[in-house]
Amino acid sequence: MSQFRYWLDRLLLRWVPPSLPAMQLGPEGSSQNPTMIQFFTWDAHTPDMSWWEHFEKQVLPLVALGFTQVWLPPPHKAMVPKGCGYDAYDLWDLGEFNQKGTVATRWGTKEELLRACDAAKQCNLNVIIDAVLNHKLGADRTETFRAVRVDPLNRLKDIESERHVKGWTAFDFPGRLGKYSSMQWNFNHFTGLDWDELTRTNGIFRISSERHEGWSKWVDTENGNYDYLLGIDIDHRHPEVRKDLFAWGSWVLETTGACGFRLDAIKHMDRRFLLEFIKKCRNQTGRKQTFAVSEYWSANLQLLIPYVRAFQGQQTSFFDVPLHENFHRASKAGASYDLRTILDGSLVKLRPGDAVTFVDNHDTQVGQSLESWVDINFKSQAYALILLRCHGYPCVFYGDLYPNDECYDEDTSRTLKQLLLARKSFAYGPxxxxxxxxxxxxxxxxxxxxxxxxxxxxxxxxxxxxxxxxxxxxxxxxxxxxxxxxxxxxxxxxxxxxxxxxxxxxxxxxxxxxxxxxxx
Known part of the structure; x- marks a missing residue:
């Protein structure tokens, strides 16, 4: 992106209203500082109860620490019994139907989920649903259709001629039998895939059969066109797809009593669809203050700004990935890092009313796809910067607060609890x-x-x-x-x-x- 375009986008932001002041971040009428927690890690589990039961038992302790919102893991049926939900199979199955070898999701049954959500609601603790709308995995059948293999580093460049491929693209949902939604998905509802069963080869294949329009133009331009991320890529321009996902958005909010969404992987999805999805969910549920935060993963603020503009203000907030990257770099550099620059290039410095600040999450854990873990030598300082300052909306990571086998540090947890109480009781005013x-x-x-x-x-x-x-x-x-x-x-x-x-x-x-x- 040219420097001129960057400065033009920054200038035009002046006429874009901030999103967070228009959203529900905590109990209505409360003057308490709002605070969110991501209530899971990548390998989160409990030995003697389901995750939803664990969440239900933690509602009161979370409220006591000052939390007003909880971002839960994807609640729908995954492609495998222990799938965390980012391997999305059936959004309409919240742990109710015998599909993919299990009734419960990795996190528990639908009954347990709804009971936990109700317990949270009774204590004025808002629930956020993780919406995985970019792709599907775990199809029930293969189909044969035409596709073109493209260059992974430039998805606009074909590297093979069009040919027939066999893909896992048919989703029949035999265990649900049309309850809640009668839609069955096939290759017409997708734009691409990464496996050809016919030749048993990996790659990125753009579906080119009749009626397919190719990749969406309203996605990030990384790798030429970043419509495709993984699995079977959903075509958000297809009328049947749009109708089903719009209906699901309203249904899942009404069913769980949740107050909003965390939107996964938005740089890979049609921006026009996402904007309409948010607006329809608000209008159809009558909740004008429905919360939304989007994951656009880039540490480059220059790339994030056009997305802030594209969502017209008040539609979605964004995770402040540039600030997280500053924290990560500071933890690696130690005393050589100039703390006076810790906020430079961050969303919270430019647009505090759009920034959901965080220190780490499930993707930044060691060994994960976006590994950029903030070491313990700077973890507490980073949390102080997001929890005690007046700008941005902070999100705490479960892995830093609760004992776990992946990333827990007892001293960090102890300090974090004190910082949360300081936010709840003292960090107010100019x-x-x-x-x-x-x-x-x-x-x-x-x-x-x-x-x-x-x-x-x-x-x-x-x-x-x-x-x-x-x-x-x-x-x-x-x-x-x-x-x-x-x-x-x-x-x-x-x-x-x-x-x-x-x-x-x-x-x-x-x-x-x-x-x-x-x-x-």
Whole structure:
């Protein structure tokens, strides 16, 4: 993309309203800071109960920590019994029908899901559905049709002549027998596939049979055209496809009582379809504040901005992948990373009203497709930056909070719980930054009529002399008081009559200071 186009897009964003203020992020009428959690890891499991039962038991603890929304894993039937749902087979089967060798999904039965969603609703904890609308896997039959093999690095370039292929493209859903939806899918509903059963060869094949229009033009331009990602790629221009997916969107919200969607892999889907999908779900359910957050995976803000514009404001927020990449780089660079630049190039800095901020997720875990794990040397600092600042809407990762076999660190979890409570109780009001030192930065939340505010100091150099590495910050109306560490109440700071105090960090790299009301 040209630099001129980039700056033009940025200029035009001024007339695009932000999305988050128009969405429901927590209980209606609540003044509490909204906070979301991704409630699963890639290999998430529990030994003695289903995942939905585990979620139900955690509703009250999640509310106590200040969470207002929960992003659940894809609830539909996958292609294999232990499939996490990104290998989507049948969106209309939430663990109700005997398909693919199981009634329950990997996460549990439909009954367990609905019971957990109801428990969350009773506690004003909103549920977010992970919508996997880009592709299908696990077809029931093969079909023979014409297709063209294309260059994986340039999907607009054919590398073979058109020929017949046999693909796993027929989805009959024999266990569901037409309940909820009578649509059965065939090769006419797809644009591409990656396996030819006829020659038993891998590749990316564009379906070219009669009535096929080729790849959608309204997708990301990476690899020439990034319509195809994996599996059997859905054609979102087909009238029957559109009708079925629009109906499913409204149905799954009504069935589960969920308040919105996490939209998977949007750079590979027709933007016009997605925009209409969001609008129809809001109109048909009568929920104008239905939440939506989209996964457009690129650390390049320049590539993300056109998508923010394309969704016209108020339609979807976006995960701030550029900010995550900054966190990842900071954790790898250690003390050589300049903390004053930690927000540079991020969505939350440019468009805070569209940014869902996060530190890690299931895809960034070690060994996964988008591996970019934020190491423990910067994990707590990153969470402080998304949880205690006033910009963006933070999403916490289950793997950082709950014990698990994949990525759990006990010290990180302990600090994260304290940061969540600090967000819930203190991180309110206007914010003033003190990004003055390369390895030590701070900011102050001034508080509001109901919350006292806090001061935050972050550092990324374990060799810093904490007796000299301090930041002078003004805490506003707390004149002549004393502040104490939220983590260690024995540490105190005197505030002078003009509201200034000199605040050190801690050996862990994160310190939160609050007014010591007991001393006052």
């Amino acid at each position: 914010m003033v930054d003190y990004f003055e030192h390369r390895n030590c930065i701070g900011f102050v939340r001034m508080g509001d009529s109901d919350h006292a505010g806090c001061a935050v100091v972050l550092s990324n150099d374990p060799m810093l002399d904490l007796s000299t590495c301090k930041i002078r910050m003004n805490v506003g109306s707390h004149l002549g008081t004393t502040f104490r560490s939220f983590f260690d109440g024995s540490r105190t700071i005197a505030i002078d009559r003009d509201g200034w105090g000199v605040f050190p960090s801690s050996v862990d790299g994160v310190e939160v200071w609050i007014e010591n009301r007991e001393i006052k």
